[in-house]
Amino acid sequence: MNFFKLTENKKLFKNTYWGLFSTKDRTETEMEEINKIVENRNKFVKDFQIKKISTLPSKLKKELEKTYPYYLDHVEIYKTEDNKYIIVNSPYTNNTCQKYNELLSLGWKVIDKLYFNNATTFIKIIDPEDLILTKKEQAHNFYKDHDKTPILCECGETYSYFHKSRHMKSKYHIGITNIIKKHI
Numbered sequence: 001m002n003f004f005k006l007t008e009n010k011k012l013f014k015n016t017y018w019g020l021f022s023t024k025d026r027t028e029t030e031m032e033e034i035n036k037i038v039e040n041r042n043k044f045v046k047d048f049q050i051k052k053i054s055t056l057p058s059k060l061k062k063e064l065e066k067t068y069p070y071y072l073d074h075v076e077i078y079k080t081e082d083n084k085y086i087i088v089n090s091p092y093t094n095n096t097c098q099k100y101n102e103l104l105s106l107g108w109k110v111i112d113k114l115y116f117n118n119a120t121t122f123i124k125i126i127d128p129e130d131l132i133l134t135k136k137e138q139a140h141n142f143y144k145d146h147d148k149t150p151i152l153c154e155c156g157e158t159y160s161y162f163h164k165s166r167h168m169k170s171k172y173h174i175g176i177t178n179i180i181k182k183h184i
């Protein structure tokens with residue numbers, strides 16, 4: 001039997017990597033471990049009000065890129081009832097590993113294990129509204145940075161990033177660059 005069939009939310013876990021493992025030939029000890037994980041999964045759905053499994057929206061890609069590929073394993077993405085994303089990440093690590101602490105410092109939180117006992121499950125909850133805000137902030141910073149930095153032109157004058165095209169069309173710039181071209 002596949003693991004997902006042991007859970008209360010078969011539809012939800014049917015298409016996960018974990019959900020497709022089989023209970024075939026498992027020892028009693030292994031089954032105990034699996035049943036505990038199943039219990040944790042049932043609790044996870046309730047605690048975090050999981051609505052459905054989600055694919056990776058491009059806005060989440062950047063969030064994942066912050067965490068090096070080395071730290072990502074068995075990733076599952078869910079959407080909650082209030083439309084937040086939960087990234088579930090279960091790499092093989094425990095609290096004696098450097099990897100574990102690195103993940104905490106990258107903003108991941110530890111929850112009850114959702115994979116196997118030798119892996120730790122970390123989550124990140126992402127509010128899509130925060131991502132939009134972050135994008136706005138990024139744009140704001142970009143404008144601020146570029147507006148301040150004068151760019152030295154080959155004609156000897158400086159212009160700000162946002163006045164580049166105006167400068168390139170100016171009589172002064174065209175006149176000087178024509179002289180330069182003649183002498184090359």
Ligand SMILES: [Zn+2]
Nearest residue numbers: 153154155173
């Ligand atoms: Zn110029």
